[in-house]
Amino acid sequence: MRKKLKNLKKWQKYTFLIIGVLFLVVGSMVGYAFYNVNKTLSTMHQPIEREHSDKRPEKxxxxxxxxxxxxxxxxxSRNGNLERGLSDTLMVITVNPDDKSMKMVSIPRDTRTEIVGKGFEDKINHAHSFGGVEMAIPTVENFLDIPIDYYVKINMEGFKDLVDAVGGVEVNNSFAFSTGGMDFPEGKISLNGKEALAFSRMRKQDPRGDFGRTDRQKQIVQAVIKKGASFSGITNLDSILNAIGQNVKTDIASTEMLDIQKNYKEAINDLEVLQITGTGTTISRIYYLQVPEEERLRISTILKEHLKLNE
Incomplete structure (x- = not known):
């Protein structure tokens, strides 16, 4: 089921944080601050060794x-291992500058699929814990049958540092719940970093499960963007850059980030969210989400067409 966003500006900001929040900072800072931005970009850059995907003939x-x-x-990364922790969130974003559009699909963490390099089926979020980004990428490529050109990895445990760096956030909670010894009443609430992390992680009490948790994560990210882009956020630039540098890794080089901003920025004005549907099932006492083949092919076909792979 496809869902057009009602507020493109908010989603635009959400996506920009993940793949290029630093563009906003670069555009706002000069001199001393620009030096710190470049330093953060260097810290974030983490190229990986992997074979060229047969799904993409050329780079x-x-x-x-x-x-x-x-x-x-x-x-x-609650076990302290960012390299091999379970992936709480897996999202694929495709960007087509020709028709100036983007598509985004969130892959439910319990999705049962082949783990490339292991030779058996398991929850898709286990791929990262088994083999890091190097195993997560080909597993997602195999599931969606598209190439993955780049990755951006966020340490969810350390994300609370970024929330604290911007001075906390405000969100609108759709229903009251308690988790981790913290209470979250219904309505507009203010959260510090620790509270924001707990708020975004809860799913067992949510009737929508992973989908509800994803929506809360989006709220947190949107709120961080709003505070980070404000004057108070700029005055906390050092803290913000430090939090980003320690908790975000990507194989997108700084020069490539600038190229993306220059040549692809108009695409963020049209973002469509695709939702994968499936059926919950239990195998050997373990819960999985079984995605029907026709559903997998539907999503794959949309993304292939957007990436112009069938031309």
Missing amino acids: VNFIEQDPISILLIGVD
């Missing part, structure tokens, strides 16, 4: 404005 060319795909990975 994308930013100057020619080839459509690109980015895998967003939110990692549960």
Whole structure:
């Protein structure tokens, strides 16, 4: 089921935080601050070794404005291992500068699929815990049958540092619940970093499960963007950059980020969210989401067409 966003500006800001929040900072800062931004970009950059995907004949060319795909990975690193933690969130974003549009699909963490490199089926979020980004990327590529050109990984545990760096956030809670010894009443509430992390992680009490949790995560990110872009956020630039540098990793180089901003920025004005549906099932006492083949093919076909892979 497709769902057009009602407020494109908010989603625009959400996506920009994940794949290029630093563009906003670069555009606002000069001199000393610009030096710190470049330092943060260098800290974020973490290239990986992987074989060239057979789903992409040639490397994308930013100057020619080839459509690109980015895998967003939110990692549960409560065990202190950002490299091999479970992936709380897996989102794929495709960007087509020709028709100036973006598509985004969130893959439910319990989705049962083949783990590439292991030779068996498991929850898709286990791929990162088994083999890091190097295993998560080909597993997602195999599931959606599209190439993944780049990745951005966020440490969800450390994300609370970013919330605190902007001075906390405000969100609108759709229903009251308690988790981790904290109460979250219905309505507009203010959250510090620790509270924001708990708010975004809860799913067992949510009748919508992973989908409800994803919506809360979006609210947190949108609120961080709003505070970070304000004057108070700019005055806390050092703290914000430090939080980003420690908790975000990507194989997108700083020069490539600038190329994306220059040649793809108009695409963020049209963002469509795709939702994967499936049926919950229990196998050997373990819960999985079984995605029907026709549903997987539907999503895959949409993304392929957006990436112009069938031309």
